[in-house]
Amino acid sequence: MATTFDICTIDDIPANRARGFTIELNDETFDFFIVRKDDSIYGYINSCPHTGVNLEWMPDKFLDLSGSVIQCSTHGAQFRIENGFCIYGPCLGRYLERVELEVRDNNIKLIL
Numbered sequence: 850m851a852t853t854f855d856i857c858t859i860d861d862i863p864a865n866r867a868r869g870f871t872i873e874l875n876d877e878t879f880d881f882f883i884v885r886k887d888d889s890i891y892g893y894i895n896s897c898p899h900t901g902v903n904l905e906w907m908p909d910k911f912l913d914l915s916g917s918v919i920q921c922s923t924h925g926a927q928f929r930i931e932n933g934f935c936i937y938g939p940c941l942g943r944y945l946e947r948v949e950l951e952v953r954d955n956n957i958k959l960i961l
């Protein structure tokens with residue numbers, strides 16, 4: 850059975866930016882991030898498919914300087930925001946692992 854977690858409101862994520870989150874689940878830490886692009890949101894586990902490290906170089910810094918792609922800070926892999934597909938770097942052709950999100954009444958919920 851799926852479990853739902855209240856994460857934040859849409860307004861907590863600035864337009865065309867990202868924000869990282871950590872929740873504790875059964876004594877394990879679950880790191881993920883949410884990107885808000887235009888009117889849509891996208892969520893991924895915070896783990897680069899190249900080596901498994903977290904992607905951001907500073908808190909909430911998951912995007913490149915232009916804000917158009919997700920970028921891993923370790924070796925520079927770039928991923929499409931819309932589907933997590935790697936378009937550049939050592940994990941070319943692989944995907945970030947998506948997390949299921951639901952938006953209701955301006956609130957973002959994580960579904961596990």
Ligand code: FES
Nearest residue numbers: 897899921924926
């Ligand atoms: S760890 Fe992300 S590109 Fe190498």
